[in-house]
Amino acid sequence: MTRTTPRPTVLVSGASIAGPALAHWLNRHGYAVTVVEKARTIRSGGYPVDVRGTALDVVEKMGLLPRLRDAHVDLRRLTFRDADGGEVASLHPHAVTGGATGRDLEIRRGDLTDALYAAVRDDVEFLFDDSVDTLDQSGHGVDVVFRSGRSRTFDLVFGADGMHSRTRGMVFGPEERFHRYLGHCFAVFPMRNTLGLSHETVVWNTPGRTAALYAVEDDDEVHAFLNFAQPAPPRELFGDKQAQRDLIADVFADAGWEVPGILAALRDADDVFFDAVGQIRMPRWSSGRVALLGDAAYAPSFLTGQGTSLALVGAYHLAGALAAGGHAEGFAAYERGTRDVVTRTQDRVGEGGGTLFPTTAAALERRNERLRSLSGR
Numbered sequence: 001m002t003r004t005t006p007r008p009t010v011l012v013s014g015a016s017i018a019g020p021a022l023a024h025w026l027n028r029h030g031y032a033v034t035v036v037e038k039a040r041t042i043r044s045g046g047y048p049v050d051v052r053g054t055a056l057d058v059v060e061k062m063g064l065l066p067r068l069r070d071a072h073v074d075l076r077r078l079t080f081r082d083a084d085g086g087e088v089a090s091l092h093p094h095a096v097t098g099g100a101t102g103r104d105l106e107i108r109r110g111d112l113t114d115a116l117y118a119a120v121r122d123d124v125e126f127l128f129d130d131s132v133d134t135l136d137q138s139g140h141g142v143d144v145v146f147r148s149g150r151s152r153t154f155d156l157v158f159g160a161d162g163m164h165s166r167t168r169g170m171v172f173g174p175e176e177r178f179h180r181y182l183g184h185c186f187a188v189f190p191m192r193n194t195l196g197l198s199h200e201t202v203v204w205n206t207p208g209r210t211a212a213l214y215a216v217e218d219d220d221e222v223h224a225f226l227n228f229a230q231p232a233p234p235r236e237l238f239g240d241k242q243a244q245r246d247l248i249a250d251v252f253a254d255a256g257w258e259v260p261g262i263l264a265a266l267r268d269a270d271d272v273f274f275d276a277v278g279q280i281r282m283p284r285w286s287s288g289r290v291a292l293l294g295d296a297a298y299a300p301s302f303l304t305g306q307g308t309s310l311a312l313v314g315a316y317h318l319a320g321a322l323a324a325g326g327h328a329e330g331f332a333a334y335e336r337g338t339r340d341v342v343t344r345t346q347d348r349v350g351e352g353g354g355t356l357f358p359t360t361a362a363a364l365e366r367r368n369e370r371l372r373s374l375s376g377r
C-alpha cells in the first residue's frame with residue numbers, strides 16, 4: 001500500500017529503557033521516530049533490574065522474552081549480616097522481595113537496554129552524543145534546537161531522560177517541585193570479588209547504614225552498594241565526586257565487616273553512581289505536545305524494584321493511547337490508564353525500605369526477627 005500522508009514525527013529524549021520501548025511502539029503505530037541520547041552510545045553494564053507483572057507481557061509482545069530469559073540473573077541467596085559481620089539470616093531472595101520464581105526476570109540493566117536497542121535500531125533514527133537545548137511549542141509543532149546546533153520541528157516530543165529529566169525541567173519547572181526525597185543517599189560502583197561470592201547478595205546493616213555486595217555471577221567483579229540515612233538531600237554534593245566520596249567515608253568510618261575494603265574500593269573506583277533516594281510525583285505528565293514517561297515522569301525509587309517495569313508499561317500505554325486518537329486525547333488516556341499503577345507502586349515504598357534500610361535500632365531488630373522467622377532460624 002502506498003502511504004499518502006506523511007508519518008507524524010516524534011522526538012524521544014533518552015535511550016535507556018523507557019525511550020527505546022516507546023520508540024518501538026510508536027514506530028509500530030506508524031510514527032517516524034527520532035531518539036536523542038546524550039551519551040555517546042547505549043549505556044550498557046550496570047546493576048541488575050527487575051521486570052515483573054504486566055511489564056513481562058510488554059516485553060513478550062515486543063518479541064524480547066526469549067532473549068531476556070537467557071539473560072536472567074539467577075540470584076540464589078540473600079544473606080543479612082549484623083554490625084560485626086555475624087549472619088542474621090540467609091534465604092532465597094524471593095522470600096524477601098515477593099518475586100515469583102520462574103516468572104519474574106532479573107537482568108543486568110545493560111542486557112535490557114541492549115535488547116531494546118537491537119529491537120528498534122533499524123527502524124528508528126538515533127542521535128547519540130546530543131541533547132535538546134531548547135523546546136518551543138508556540139508554532140504548529142515543537143521546534144527543537146539541539147546542543148549540536150541542529151534544529152528540527154517534531155509533531156510531538158517525549159521526555160524519557162530519567163530521574164533528573166531536562167525535558168521536565170524545561171517544560172514543567174524545577175526538579176525540587178516534583179522530587180520527593182526519601183531520606184537516604186546511595187552509591188553503587190563495581191569492585192573486585194574478594195569474597196568469592198557467586199549468584200548472591202550479602203547485606204550488612206547498622207541503624208541507618210547499609211552496605212551490600214551483589215554478585216551476579218561467579219566472576220571477578222561484584223556491584224558494591226552503600227546506602228545511608230541523611231535527613232536532607234545533600235544537593236551541593238551532586239556535581240562534586242570527591243565530596244561524595246568524603247561524605248560516604250565519613251558516614252561509614254567506624255563500620256565493621258568488609259566495609260573498610262568497600263570504602264577503599266570506592267576511593268579507587270572510576271565509575272561511581274551517587275544519588276539521593278527519591279521519587280518523582282507530578283500532577284500531570286503532559287503539557288501541549290510534550291509528554292514524560294519512565295523515571296522522568298514517575299520514578300518510584302529503587303526501593304520498590306519497579307522503576308524498569310513502570311517505564312516499560314508506561315511506554316506501551318502511551319503509544320497505544322496515542323494511536324487511538326489525537327495527542328490531547330491520547331495523553332489524557334495515557335494518564336488515566338497508567339496513573340493508578342504508578343500511585344500504587346509509589347505508595348508501597350515503605351515496604352522495601354524497611355527491609356533493606358532500617359533506620360533505628362528497634363526497626364533493625366524487628367527486621368532481623370522477621371528474617372530469622374522467614375529463614376526458619
Ligand SMILES: Cc1cc2nc3c(=O)[nH]c(=O)nc-3n(C[C@H](O)[C@H](O)[C@H](O)COP(=O)(O)OP(=O)(O)OC[C@H]3O[C@@H](n4cnc5c(N)ncnc54)[C@H](O)[C@@H]3O)c2cc1C
Nearest residue numbers: 014016017018038050131161162294295302305306307308
Ligand atoms: C541503584 C539502583 C538500583 C535500581 N534497581 C532497580 C531494580 O532492581 N528494579 C527496577 O525495576 N528498577 C531499578 N532501578 C531503577 C531503574 O533503573 C529505572 O527506574 C529505570 O531504568 C527507568 O528507566 P528510564 O529509561 O525512565 O530512565 P533512565 O534509565 O534513567 O534513563 C535515562 C536516559 O536518558 C539519558 N539522558 C539523560 N538526560 C538526557 C538529556 N538531557 N538528553 C538526552 N538524553 C538524556 C540518560 O543518559 C539515560 O540513557 C534502580 C535504580 C538505581 C539507581
